[in-house]
Amino acid sequence: MWSSAAETPFSALINHPKATVARLASARELRLRRRDSDDLVLTKATRAEQEVEVVSAATRIFAAMVHRDGAALSLLVNVVPEAFPWVRFLPAEDVRAFVVELVRTLRAADSVGNPAPGGRRDRRVAAHC
Template structure:
Protein backbone atom coordinates (compact mmCIF):
# COMPACT_ATOMS: atom_id res chain seq x y z
CA UNK A 1 0.00 0.00 0.00
CA UNK A 2 1.72 3.23 -1.14
CA UNK A 3 2.12 6.03 1.40
CA UNK A 4 2.96 8.80 -1.05
CA UNK A 5 0.44 11.28 -2.35
CA UNK A 6 -1.04 10.56 -5.75
CA UNK A 7 -1.13 13.55 -8.07
CA UNK A 8 -3.93 14.12 -10.57
CA UNK A 9 -5.32 17.07 -12.44
CA UNK A 10 -8.38 18.67 -10.88
CA UNK A 11 -10.23 18.03 -14.13
CA UNK A 12 -9.87 14.27 -13.52
CA UNK A 13 -11.84 14.66 -10.30
CA UNK A 14 -14.53 16.60 -12.13
CA UNK A 15 -14.69 14.36 -15.22
CA UNK A 16 -13.98 10.95 -13.69
CA UNK A 17 -14.98 11.45 -10.09
CA UNK A 18 -15.65 7.81 -9.14
CA UNK A 19 -12.39 6.51 -10.58
CA UNK A 20 -10.41 9.42 -9.13
CA UNK A 21 -11.94 9.09 -5.66
CA UNK A 22 -11.28 5.34 -5.75
CA UNK A 23 -7.58 6.22 -5.79
CA UNK A 24 -7.94 7.35 -2.15
CA UNK A 25 -7.96 3.64 -1.28
CA UNK A 26 -4.43 3.34 -2.69
CA UNK A 27 -3.04 6.60 -1.35
CA UNK A 28 -3.85 8.59 1.81
CA UNK A 29 -4.14 11.82 -0.16
CA UNK A 30 -4.73 13.05 -3.67
CA UNK A 31 -2.83 16.09 -4.82
CA UNK A 32 -5.12 17.94 -7.20
CA UNK A 33 -3.25 20.16 -9.65
CA UNK A 34 -5.25 23.20 -10.75
CA UNK A 35 -4.50 25.36 -13.75
CA UNK A 36 -5.96 28.57 -12.39
CA UNK A 37 -5.31 28.29 -8.68
CA UNK A 38 -3.38 26.77 -5.86
CA UNK A 39 -3.15 22.98 -5.84
CA UNK A 40 -5.47 21.18 -3.43
CA UNK A 41 -5.08 18.10 -1.28
CA UNK A 42 -7.99 15.71 -0.98
CA UNK A 43 -8.18 13.15 1.79
CA UNK A 44 -10.85 11.39 3.78
CA UNK A 45 -12.28 12.93 6.92
CA UNK A 46 -11.05 9.93 8.91
CA UNK A 47 -7.48 10.42 7.61
CA UNK A 48 -7.58 14.16 8.38
CA UNK A 49 -8.80 13.41 11.90
CA UNK A 50 -6.01 10.84 12.35
CA UNK A 51 -3.43 13.37 11.17
CA UNK A 52 -4.75 15.98 13.60
CA UNK A 53 -4.74 13.44 16.44
CA UNK A 54 -1.08 12.61 15.76
CA UNK A 55 -0.05 16.28 15.58
CA UNK A 56 -1.97 17.04 18.76
CA UNK A 57 -0.41 14.11 20.62
CA UNK A 58 3.10 15.09 19.49
CA UNK A 59 2.44 18.68 20.56
CA UNK A 60 1.22 17.65 24.00
CA UNK A 61 4.20 15.33 24.47
CA UNK A 62 6.69 18.01 23.42
CA UNK A 63 5.07 20.60 25.68
CA UNK A 64 5.03 18.21 28.63
CA UNK A 65 8.66 17.29 28.03
CA UNK A 66 9.67 20.95 27.83
CA UNK A 67 8.00 21.70 31.19
CA UNK A 68 9.72 18.86 33.05
CA UNK A 69 12.75 19.60 35.22
CA UNK A 70 15.65 19.16 35.40
CA UNK A 71 17.31 19.34 32.05
CA UNK A 72 14.30 19.08 29.78
CA UNK A 73 15.05 22.33 27.97
CA UNK A 74 18.66 21.22 27.50
CA UNK A 75 17.41 17.99 25.92
CA UNK A 76 15.14 19.95 23.61
CA UNK A 77 18.02 22.25 22.68
CA UNK A 78 20.20 19.20 22.00
CA UNK A 79 17.71 17.62 19.60
CA UNK A 80 16.68 20.77 17.70
CA UNK A 81 19.61 20.57 15.23
CA UNK A 82 18.50 17.06 14.27
CA UNK A 83 14.98 18.24 13.51
CA UNK A 84 15.93 21.67 12.15
CA UNK A 85 19.55 21.63 10.89
CA UNK A 86 19.40 25.37 10.12
CA UNK A 87 19.33 26.23 13.86
CA UNK A 88 23.11 25.75 13.79
CA UNK A 89 23.31 29.21 12.20
CA UNK A 90 21.39 30.91 15.01
CA UNK A 91 23.22 32.50 17.93
CA UNK A 92 22.83 30.47 21.11
CA UNK A 93 20.31 32.84 22.78
CA UNK A 94 18.18 32.69 19.62
CA UNK A 95 18.18 28.88 19.66
CA UNK A 96 16.73 29.00 23.18
CA UNK A 97 14.17 31.64 22.12
CA UNK A 98 13.22 29.49 19.12
CA UNK A 99 12.72 26.42 21.33
CA UNK A 100 10.46 28.30 23.75
CA UNK A 101 8.47 29.91 20.94
CA UNK A 102 8.11 26.59 19.13
CA UNK A 103 6.60 24.85 22.14
CA UNK A 104 4.35 27.79 23.03
CA UNK A 105 3.13 28.27 19.46
CA UNK A 106 2.49 24.56 18.99
CA UNK A 107 0.43 24.44 22.19
CA UNK A 108 -1.57 27.52 21.22
CA UNK A 109 -2.16 26.28 17.66
CA UNK A 110 -3.25 22.88 18.92
CA UNK A 111 -5.75 24.53 21.24
CA UNK A 112 -7.53 26.12 18.26
CA UNK A 113 -6.95 23.25 15.80
CA UNK A 114 -5.05 25.35 13.27
CA UNK A 115 -1.32 24.84 12.64
CA UNK A 116 -0.83 27.76 10.23
CA UNK A 117 0.85 29.84 12.93
CA UNK A 118 3.37 27.06 13.60
CA UNK A 119 4.29 26.88 9.93
CA UNK A 120 4.67 30.65 9.73
CA UNK A 121 6.81 30.74 12.88
CA UNK A 122 9.09 28.00 11.51
CA UNK A 123 9.50 29.86 8.22
CA UNK A 124 10.34 33.10 10.03
CA UNK A 125 12.98 31.43 12.22
CA UNK A 126 14.45 29.62 9.20
CA UNK A 127 14.79 32.96 7.40
CA UNK A 128 16.50 34.37 10.47
CA UNK A 129 18.95 31.45 10.38
CA UNK A 130 19.53 32.07 6.67
CA UNK A 131 20.45 35.69 7.42
CA UNK A 132 22.90 34.53 10.08
CA UNK A 133 24.42 32.02 7.65
CA UNK A 134 25.52 34.77 5.26
CA UNK A 135 28.09 37.12 6.87
CA UNK A 136 27.60 39.85 4.25
CA UNK A 137 23.83 39.80 4.58
CA UNK A 138 24.03 39.73 8.37
CA UNK A 139 26.40 42.72 8.35
CA UNK A 140 24.07 44.66 6.06
CA UNK A 141 21.05 43.86 8.23
CA UNK A 142 22.75 44.71 11.52
CA UNK A 143 24.69 47.81 10.40
CA UNK A 144 24.04 50.98 12.38
CA UNK A 145 21.65 53.02 10.27
CA UNK A 146 21.18 55.88 12.68
CA UNK A 147 21.27 58.65 10.07
CA UNK A 148 17.84 60.05 9.27
CA UNK A 149 16.86 60.14 5.62
CA UNK A 150 13.70 62.15 6.21
CA UNK A 151 10.05 61.20 6.09
CA UNK A 152 8.94 58.22 4.06
CA UNK A 153 6.21 59.00 1.55
CA UNK A 154 2.95 57.12 1.75
CA UNK A 155 3.18 54.42 -0.98
CA UNK A 156 -0.43 55.11 -1.97
CA UNK A 157 0.59 58.66 -2.95
CA UNK A 158 3.46 57.54 -5.20
CA UNK A 159 2.40 57.13 -8.82
Protein backbone atom coordinates (compact mmCIF):
# COMPACT_ATOMS: atom_id res chain seq x y z
CA MET A 1 0.00 0.00 0.00
CA TRP A 2 2.62 2.54 0.99
CA SER A 3 4.86 1.97 -2.01
CA SER A 4 2.31 3.75 -4.22
CA ALA A 5 1.68 6.61 -1.78
CA ALA A 6 3.41 9.91 -2.26
CA GLU A 7 5.31 11.13 0.78
CA THR A 8 6.13 14.52 2.18
CA PRO A 9 7.12 15.97 5.54
CA PHE A 10 4.19 17.02 7.75
CA SER A 11 5.66 20.51 7.78
CA ALA A 12 4.88 20.81 4.04
CA LEU A 13 1.18 20.64 4.89
CA ILE A 14 1.61 23.36 7.50
CA ASN A 15 3.83 25.63 5.39
CA HIS A 16 2.30 25.03 1.95
CA PRO A 17 -1.19 23.60 2.48
CA LYS A 18 -2.62 24.27 -1.00
CA ALA A 19 0.38 22.85 -2.85
CA THR A 20 0.51 19.83 -0.55
CA VAL A 21 -3.18 19.03 -0.92
CA ALA A 22 -2.90 19.57 -4.68
CA ARG A 23 -0.61 16.53 -4.80
CA LEU A 24 -3.69 14.39 -4.23
CA ALA A 25 -4.68 15.08 -7.83
CA SER A 26 -1.93 12.72 -8.98
CA ALA A 27 -1.65 10.43 -5.94
CA ARG A 28 -4.42 8.50 -4.24
CA GLU A 29 -2.99 9.35 -0.84
CA LEU A 30 -0.21 11.35 0.68
CA ARG A 31 1.84 10.07 3.60
CA LEU A 32 2.80 12.88 5.94
CA ARG A 33 6.05 11.93 7.67
CA ARG A 34 6.43 13.13 11.25
CA ARG A 35 9.58 12.97 13.35
CA ASP A 36 8.06 12.69 16.81
CA SER A 37 4.94 10.64 16.17
CA ASP A 38 3.27 8.21 13.81
CA ASP A 39 2.96 9.30 10.21
CA LEU A 40 -0.41 10.49 8.96
CA VAL A 41 -2.13 9.73 5.67
CA LEU A 42 -4.00 12.40 3.77
CA THR A 43 -6.57 11.16 1.28
CA LYS A 44 -9.83 12.31 -0.27
CA ALA A 45 -12.88 11.57 1.85
CA THR A 46 -14.62 9.76 -1.00
CA ARG A 47 -11.65 7.41 -1.37
CA ALA A 48 -11.57 6.68 2.37
CA GLU A 49 -15.32 6.00 2.33
CA GLN A 50 -14.96 3.64 -0.64
CA GLU A 51 -12.19 1.70 1.11
CA VAL A 52 -14.31 1.34 4.24
CA GLU A 53 -17.25 0.11 2.15
CA VAL A 54 -15.13 -2.51 0.36
CA VAL A 55 -13.57 -3.84 3.56
CA SER A 56 -16.94 -3.88 5.28
CA ALA A 57 -18.55 -5.80 2.43
CA ALA A 58 -15.72 -8.36 2.33
CA THR A 59 -15.94 -8.78 6.10
CA ARG A 60 -19.69 -9.36 5.98
CA ILE A 61 -19.27 -11.91 3.18
CA PHE A 62 -16.60 -13.88 5.07
CA ALA A 63 -18.62 -13.76 8.27
CA ALA A 64 -21.73 -15.05 6.52
CA MET A 65 -19.75 -17.81 4.81
CA VAL A 66 -18.16 -19.00 8.04
CA HIS A 67 -21.43 -18.80 9.94
CA ARG A 68 -23.58 -20.66 7.39
CA ASP A 69 -21.38 -23.08 5.51
CA GLY A 70 -18.91 -25.61 6.90
CA ALA A 71 -17.36 -26.05 3.44
CA ALA A 72 -16.61 -22.33 3.28
CA LEU A 73 -14.96 -22.50 6.69
CA SER A 74 -12.85 -25.44 5.52
CA LEU A 75 -11.84 -23.48 2.44
CA LEU A 76 -10.82 -20.48 4.55
CA VAL A 77 -8.83 -22.75 6.87
CA ASN A 78 -7.00 -24.11 3.81
CA VAL A 79 -6.22 -20.71 2.30
CA VAL A 80 -5.49 -18.67 5.43
CA PRO A 81 -1.79 -19.73 5.41
CA GLU A 82 -1.41 -17.62 2.26
CA ALA A 83 -2.33 -14.51 4.24
CA PHE A 84 -0.87 -15.60 7.58
CA PRO A 85 2.07 -17.95 6.86
CA TRP A 86 2.84 -18.39 10.54
CA VAL A 87 -0.34 -20.47 11.04
CA ARG A 88 1.49 -23.36 9.39
CA PHE A 89 3.11 -23.92 12.79
CA LEU A 90 -0.26 -24.47 14.45
CA PRO A 91 -2.20 -27.71 14.74
CA ALA A 92 -5.15 -27.91 12.34
CA GLU A 93 -7.74 -27.33 15.07
CA ASP A 94 -5.92 -24.16 16.16
CA VAL A 95 -5.86 -22.86 12.57
CA ARG A 96 -9.62 -23.39 12.44
CA ALA A 97 -10.04 -21.60 15.78
CA PHE A 98 -7.88 -18.74 14.49
CA VAL A 99 -10.03 -18.35 11.36
CA VAL A 100 -13.24 -18.33 13.37
CA GLU A 101 -11.83 -15.81 15.86
CA LEU A 102 -10.37 -13.63 13.09
CA VAL A 103 -13.69 -13.47 11.24
CA ARG A 104 -15.55 -12.70 14.48
CA THR A 105 -13.04 -9.99 15.35
CA LEU A 106 -13.25 -8.44 11.88
CA ARG A 107 -17.06 -8.52 12.00
CA ALA A 108 -17.15 -6.94 15.47
CA ALA A 109 -14.63 -4.29 14.42
CA ASP A 110 -16.67 -3.54 11.30
CA SER A 111 -19.84 -3.18 13.38
CA VAL A 112 -18.28 -0.37 15.41
CA GLY A 113 -16.47 1.22 12.46
CA ASN A 114 -12.97 0.51 13.77
CA PRO A 115 -10.85 -1.82 11.62
CA ALA A 116 -7.85 -1.68 13.97
CA PRO A 117 -8.48 -4.92 15.92
CA GLY A 118 -8.14 -6.95 12.71
CA GLY A 119 -5.14 -5.12 11.37
CA ARG A 120 -1.85 -6.77 10.67
CA ARG A 121 -0.08 -4.58 13.19
CA ASP A 122 -2.59 -5.15 15.94
CA ARG A 123 -1.06 -7.69 18.29
CA ARG A 124 -4.40 -8.68 19.85
CA VAL A 125 -5.35 -10.93 16.93
CA ALA A 126 -2.04 -12.81 17.10
CA ALA A 127 -2.21 -12.96 20.89
CA HIS A 128 -5.37 -15.10 20.71
CA CYS A 129 -3.49 -17.91 19.05
